[in-house]
Amino acid sequence: SQTIHQWPATLVQPVGSPLSLECTVEGTSNPNLYWYRQAAGRGLQLLFYSVGIGQISSEVPQNLSASRPQDRQFILSSKKLLLSDSGFYLCAWGQGASSGANVLTFGAGSRLTVL
């Protein structure tokens, strides 16, 4: 069966420090991978998605970047965190399909507080 792992679960970082959130998927190959953010009191916002190794699409210009060094690994990074980067970050995967839409499975989330 497929599983998704996301870590760390909780992170408190000072402004200006770097960030690395990691997400890995097991039990499938060539998944579509997504990073979402949910700021306090707001809905889910797509940050990045990837349909293959090295292929990253950015939805919102910001202080963050994403990389996909391996098929089932998706990393969210920042060189210098801002206060506005605080939020709940969710990784998700879906099976890329030419046949149509597919169910997404979400990781447990990473709660980032920037002080």
Add this chain to the structure above:
Amino acid sequence: KNEVEQSPQNLTAQEGEFITINCSYSVGISALHWLQQHPGGGIVSLFMLSSGKKKHGRLIATINIQEKHSSLHITASHPRDSAVYICAGQNSGNTPLVFGKGTRLSVIA
């Protein structure tokens, strides 16, 4: 631009009540997802549907393609149903979801 609108934003119900959450979407969306976000933040996928109706336990999701509208129903609601319910549209398998803003449901015993 694909858009998804959800209503109501907040909903409080007594235990046992029948609950309906609505979602309207724009053209370009071929599938509709219903997600549940628990107080701790974790999200689970409840349904994905492109037509008709799906049922799982006390949850029922319907979609009307012509009217571009979907509803999530909860029968015999229970306090453990308290969560944020999110509607999301998807154009195709390789495109990301477009999310509604969520409906915060509180079921009171």
